[in-house]
Amino acid sequence: MDDCIFCRLVRGELPISKIAEDEHTLSFLNIVAAHPGHGLVIVKPHVENIYSLDDTLAAAVFQATARLARAVKAATGCDGVTLFQANEVAGGQTVFHFHIHVLPRYKGDELLPFWPATAPNREALDAMAARLRDVL
Template sequence: MEPSVFTRIVRGELPAAKVYEDEHTIAFMDAGQVNPGHVIVATKRQVETVMELDDELAAAVFRTAARVARAVDRAYQPEGITLLQANKPAGWQTVPHFHIHVLPRHEDDGVTLGWPRKNPTLEELSVLARRIEVKD
């Protein structure tokens, strides 16, 4: 797998404004700054999607995201915070390296996220649910 831009940041090959770093994760300011305080939380080890995270790495990255969100909330006092995590190109993933956006939000900040609701019946939802087998 080709090193992602985030892997290159982890290696120190590219500069970044770091916010936090531990054994498994790194957090740095998003170069695009949708709103001031927009942070990327990424795994240090390059895995592409949430489906590739083992339980330990998943816990570590979400723990870091929560810590960073609390810090962003204290520092910027936004009206809200959106955590966004995307997988595969059809799911809006643009960097092939697992990461979570911690995005401070304000009324009318221009950020949109929408999808058409289908509103299936409970019976239809139950059929869909039976197809999913969650494994430990």
């Protein structure tokens, strides 16, 4: 897509601080970083979200993400790493080109508020598992 910011980065039209690149993916530092070392891994072809990823791209992006997570941990000395990936507006997606954030995390940094914990009963869990199996 001509106006997609990540497609423009893949085409080399905008500057990036590149970390890695392969046939299917590109990794670079986020210019709006939560911490130094906050990287993004994107798929090179324009794929809007996880629902449209084929198996080849899905495997490639998660392999690249695992490599970047190990590099972020080693290079920053962070206490942990959070992977963040959002789909659709309701899911928090703001750039509509598939990407995964690799966030270095530190004890007490209070990034990314998490959902309130609930404890569904076994029957509700089993019913949802059955619905998901039916769709798969």
